[in-house]
Amino acid sequence: MPNQNSTHSLAMPMWKKAAIGLSILIVVLVIGGIFFLPSPKKTESAIVATPDAHGYPSVSASRLDEPLLPIQMPTGLDERKVALGRELFHDPRLSRDNSISCATCHDLARGGVDRLPRSIGVGGQKGEVNAPTVYNSSFNFRQFWDGRANTLEEQVAGPVENPVEMASTWEDVLVKLKADQRMVAQFRAIYDSEPTAAAVQNAIAEFESSLITPSRMDRWLSGEADAITSQELEGYRSFRRHGCVTCHQGKNIGGNLFQRFGVMQDYFAGRTVDDADPDQGRFRVTKREEDRFVFKVPGLRNVALTAPYFHDASEATLEDAVTKMGRYQLGVDLPPEDVQSMMQFLHALNGEQL
Ligand code: HEC
Numbered sequence: 001m002p003n004q005n006s007t008h009s010l011a012m013p014m015w016k017k018a019a020i021g022l023s024i025l026i027v028v029l030v031i032g033g034i035f036f037l038p039s040p041k042k043t044e045s046a047i048v049a050t051p052d053a054h055g056y057p058s059v060s061a062s063r064l065d066e067p068l069l070p071i072q073m074p075t076g077l078d079e080r081k082v083a084l085g086r087e088l089f090h091d092p093r094l095s096r097d098n099s100i101s102c103a104t105c106h107d108l109a110r111g112g113v114d115r116l117p118r119s120i121g122v123g124g125q126k127g128e129v130n131a132p133t134v135y136n137s138s139f140n141f142r143q144f145w146d147g148r149a150n151t152l153e154e155q156v157a158g159p160v161e162n163p164v165e166m167a168s169t170w171e172d173v174l175v176k177l178k179a180d181q182r183m184v185a186q187f188r189a190i191y192d193s194e195p196t197a198a199a200v201q202n203a204i205a206e207f208e209s210s211l212i213t214p215s216r217m218d219r220w221l222s223g224e225a226d227a228i229t230s231q232e233l234e235g236y237r238s239f240r241r242h243g244c245v246t247c248h249q250g251k252n253i254g255g256n257l258f259q260r261f262g263v264m265q266d267y268f269a270g271r272t273v274d275d276a277d278p279d280q281g282r283f284r285v286t287k288r289e290e291d292r293f294v295f296k297v298p299g300l301r302n303v304a305l306t307a308p309y310f311h312d313a314s315e316a317t318l319e320d321a322v323t324k325m326g327r328y329q330l331g332v333d334l335p336p337e338d339v340q341s342m343m344q345f346l347h348a349l350n351g352e353q354l
């Protein structure tokens with residue numbers, strides 16, 4: 001007992017010091033947070049502004065000091081992998097009953113989407129969320145609305161084995177590909193092996209990295225002053241002024257942050273959202289309270305081509321999506337003329353489709 005007491009009395013001052021140290025740290029962090037976090041900032045802890053997998057420069061490195069960064073067509077891709085990946089992307093053998101390819105839901109002639117509220121998979125089954133575009137997806141720091149895949153390669157496994165999408169297994173897919181002599185020859189030439197899941201994923205990811213769509217806005221960002229019209233420029237100014245760029249920024253005008261949907265107002269009010277509901281967003285991946293209703297901020301390139309909008313396809317028109325963004329993310333009722341103006345800007349983000 002005496003021993004325990006003496007240990008206890010010795011430990012007291014240490015505790016106090018630790019407590020004082022901790023309080024100072026908290027004060028510093030809070031003050032730091034006020035100055036350095038972008039507003040609106042109800043979800044500070046959810047903001048993860050890391051450079052993407054390709055090490056693209058951070059937002060502040062923009063030549064024109066704009067929050068958006070221009071893109072160019074990629075160089076240095078392995079053309080043989082791109083060609084094989086293109087074939088595989090369009091190959092329905094990746095699905096259980098050979099009925100559906102990646103392109104079924106990500107139609108490259110339609111902005112890289114199916115334009116359906118919910119995609120239709122094998123046997124007519126409906127998906128949980130709206131299909132995002134595959135164009136420029138290599139610029140996203142994570143894949144999927146909830147960011148559950150870290151890379152494009154990792155992402156490919158999702159749809160192949162998803163029971164409501166391609167409903168297959170790698171085993172099944174590989175049996176089919178190995179029975180195709182021409183396919184086998186291509187894999188041997190490129191990967192020095194028979195078809196494997198890793199090689200299929202690698203080729204498709206390489207193909208997706210080629211799906212880059214520079215737009216007139218990129219020419220403007222690169223210094224070509226008359227690449228966009230004065231209305232489009234006005235729309236961009238409005239987009240900046242209203243603060244859309246706090247979330248939609250960088251190379252993909254999005255795709256580099258997680259943010260809550262409903263920062264200023266509860267977007268899901270009146271809905272029953274249990275823990276398994278896709279409306280929970282990133283919470284389903286991390287199970288952290290602060291990640292409820294948090295989503296990857298979608299990139300806005302080609303957005304005028306990819307209606308309907310939001311993970312739940314709840315808005316049919318771009319105009320309504322922009323208006324809702326003002327209300328729920330910024331807490332403003334955007335004047336209709338600003339909405340129209342921003343629509344012009346968003347159209348200038350349509351790139352050359354491949
Ligand atoms: C049945 C329709 C369907 C098929 C088939 C399909 N996808 Fe998707 N894709 C979706 C949906 C829906 C999502 C969004 C899922 C989510 O976020 O939870 C998605 C998400 C993605 C994303 C993430 C984009 C982003 O911005 O987060 C990529 C990349 C992608 N798919 C590529 C592919 C590839 C490659 C294939 C073929 C191997 C494929 N998809 C097959 C419907 C489909």
Ligand code: HEC
Pocket residue numbers: 040239242243244245246247248259260261263295296297298300303306308309310311312318321322325326329330342
């Ligand atoms: C606080 C961060 C934030 C701000 C500010 C913000 N957005 Fe968003 N935006 C998001 C998130 C998150 C989503 C995805 C919501 C969802 O579907 O769950 C999104 C989705 C969108 C979409 C739909 C894209 C698609 O493919 O479905 C459009 C269009 C859009 N935003 C435009 C804007 C405009 C215009 C502004 C300014 C008026 C703006 N956003 C401000 C975070 C933000």
